[in-house]
Amino acid sequence: MRKRRDALKNPEQELRVFRNRSLLAAALVVLMSGALVTRLVYLQVVQHQVYTTRSEDNRVRVEPLPPTRGLIYDRNGRLVAENRPTYNLTIVPERVDDLDATLELLVDILDLPPEKAKVFHKRAYQRQRPYQPALLMSELDERQIARLAVNRYRLPGIEVEAQLLRYYPDPLIMSHVLGYVGRINAEELRELDSGEYAGTHFIGKTGVEKQYESVLHGKAGLRQVEANARGRVVKEIGRTDPVPGQDIVLTIDERLQQLAYDLLDGQRGAIVAIQPQTGDILAMASSPGFDSNLFVTGISRKDYRALRNDLDLPLYNRAVRGQYPPASTVKPYMALAGLANDVISPDKTIFDPGYYKLPGFDRRYHNWLRWGHGRVDMRRAIEVSNDTYFFRLAHELGIDRLSAFMHRFGFGEDTSYDVYGASKGLMPSREWKRERKGQVWFPGETLSVGIGQGYWLATPLQMATALSVLANRGQWVTPHLARRIGDEPVDPPPAKPDIKLDDKWWDLVRNAMGQVMSGSEGTARRVGAGLEYRMAGKSGTAQVFTLGNDERYNADELEKRLHDHALFTAFAPIDDPQIAVAVVVENAGGGSSHAAPLARAITDAWLLPDDKALDKAAAEIGERGTHGTP
Structure with a gap:
């Protein structure tokens, strides 16, 4: 019996097992406590800034304050x-x-269609910077x-913001000069400075708005606000005010611009008027125009399709991008050029039988x-616009x-200072034709260029610029649209x-051009009759x-869009x-008949002291005409 009890109970062994289990339990407690302490140190010390920021974000957040866009004025x-x-309406996804x-x-x-x-889905999922509001809807x-106010509790991340929106009082007549602002797209978002454009939804797309975007935009500010659990602002804690964009005063005279457009x-055509002494662009009208206000908040597909499909191309700025043969x-x-290169004298005369033939050719x-x-x-050749003289x-x-x-x-260059999208035109040369067409230059092509045709x-802007230099007796001025930026001229x-x-x-040359009018x-x-x-x-x-060599132009047999373009350039007064002014009217016919009266009306409006000069100039248009000469 004793041996049996000894076999059933061994105190030493039990003590040994107890000790081993106690040591294991203690080790586990120490290990788990160490892991817990380590995690606490990691969270409280190493990750302290991260979780402090997250905690503050639940209570305090930073919101951008977009700047007020600068205003634009005409010269008056x-x-x-x-x-x-x-x-x-904005959303922070x-x-x-x-x-x-x-x-x-x-x-x-x-209750939207x-x-x-x-559109909502497209704008909400458009790439944005983190925690920056995306514009869903304007106005x-x-x-x-x-x-939205009634259902605000159901719409976390949705805000209704009061902001200033661009508006153009005279959208048609100023559309090509000012251009327009529009919503920032994904490509622009990648290129723009994230700090400067924080909270900004619109950017200049064309015209003055695009050219002077950095001036007009200003600098963004920010504010710290305290929000509740639903993300709604409770109070403002701190603020850095935005810097508004600078105002711009243009060289454009809005009344003259209105007259030119009318x-x-x-x-289809354009009128550009420049002040020769300063280079101020007084008017730069392109017709037809378009309603630039349609683009501000996002033009509908229907409206944009109508503009794109319009055969008259209202979106095309003819004043600075329209390229026309300058003709006579x-x-x-x-x-x-003949005088400067000593190839002709002012008094040298030629006989014009009605044509010119290159030496050795019968054409x-x-x-x-x-x-x-x-x-x-030379004087009479300019007065009567003789082609034979200038062929020779x-x-x-x-x-x-x-x-x-x-x-x-x-000619052949963009010499403007701040005209967005101005074209260089084309002044052909022997090298140009060789590089562009891989062909030699032919003598007959020089004759066409000599009367402003051919390549x-x-x-219109280039024509008015060149004329300003001629009016200034060779003194160069640079055409520009901004007269003053902020307080700086x-x-x-x-x-x-x-x-x-x-x-x-x-x-x-100036007096010969005077004879064209008088x-x-x-x-x-006839357009020059009665000038003051x-x-x-x-x-x-x-x-x-x-036209072929023996063909004659007959407008009555041609589609309207194949009619000649009418051009006229003029400056006044001759002595000062x-x-x-440069005028181009597409497919209108003779320049003297259809473009000269418009140039006369513009100069009348600018020079006559009468307060009613604008009305008088416009009224005279229908009363004047001339023969269908170049």
Whole structure:
């Protein structure tokens, strides 16, 4: 029995087991306590800043404050781009638990059509910087604001913001000058400074708005706010105010711009007026225009499709991008090129039988007056716009000297200071044709260039710029649109060196252009009748397609869009030029008949002291005309 009890109970062994188990339990306690302490140290010390930030974010958050966009005025202080208060609907996707469900709820609350629902989804999922509000909808009305307020508890991450929205009082006439602002897209978002554009939903897209975006935008601010558990702001803790954008005063005269647009009367074309002494662009109208306010909050597909499909291309800025053969408006510059290169004298005469033939060739290059002008010198050649004289002069100059001289007047170059999207046009040369077309230059092509046809292309802005240099007797001014930025005046440096020529030559060409308006044979003499000042002008009629050697132009047999373009350039007064104007009216016909009256109306409006000069100038348009000469 004793042996059996000893076998059943062994105190030493039990003590040994107890001790081992106690040591194991103690080790586990120590190990788990160490892990717990380590985790606490990691969270409280190593990750202290991270969790402090997260904790504060539940209570305090930083919100961007977008700056107020600068205003734009015309030269007389008339507001042409302003800001109007509006309410925007925004969403911060990171603060929304179920984005799709929230968007569907918004569509239901606001009772929006299906196409708006698609827009909501597209804008909400568009790439944004973290915790930056995405713009869902602008210009909320009172009913929509009230419905959102009632359902606010159901819409975390959704806010109704009061902001200023761009508005253009005269959208049609100023559309191409000012351009417009629009919503920031994904590509722009990647390129923009995240700090400067925090909270900003709109950016300049074209025109002055694009050119001076950095000036107009300003600098964003921020504020610290305390929010409740639902993310609603309870109070503001701190603030750094935004810096508003600077205001811009343009060189444009809004009344003259309005007149220029009205004179075009819906026809495709452009009018540019420049002040020769300063380079101020007084008017830069392109017709037809478009309603730039449609683009501010996002144009509908229907409206955008209508603009894109319009055959008259209302979105196309003809004043700075339209490239036209300058036609006979270049003849005064051709005369100066001949004098400067010593290939002709002012008094040298030629006989015009109605055509010119290159030496050794039988092909006839016809004057616009088929029976010719008889004996002509330089003065009369400009007055009557004789083609034969300038065919011969172009041949004697050659394309190399001709092209080089025209570059001095800015042809083939963008010499503007701040005109967004200005085209360089095309001043052809031997090298240009070899590089572009892989062909040699032919003598007959020089003749076409000599009367502003062929490959030569210029914009209305270039024509007005070159004319300003001529009016200034070769002194260069740089055309520009900004007159003052904030309190600082804008005075751009000359774009090119002055053109030094004999004063007698400047006088000869300027007076010959005066004869265009007042001479007995002047091509625009009827438009120049009754002028109260001396005006220098030059007409041009640009062919839209090339006629065969023996073909004659007959507008009655052609579709309207194949009719010639009407051009006219003018400056006044001759002795003290105050304005230089270039007019292009597409497919209108003769320059003297259809473009010269518009130039006369613009100069009348600018120069006449009468307060009713604008109305008088517009009224005179229908009362004047001339023969269908170039």
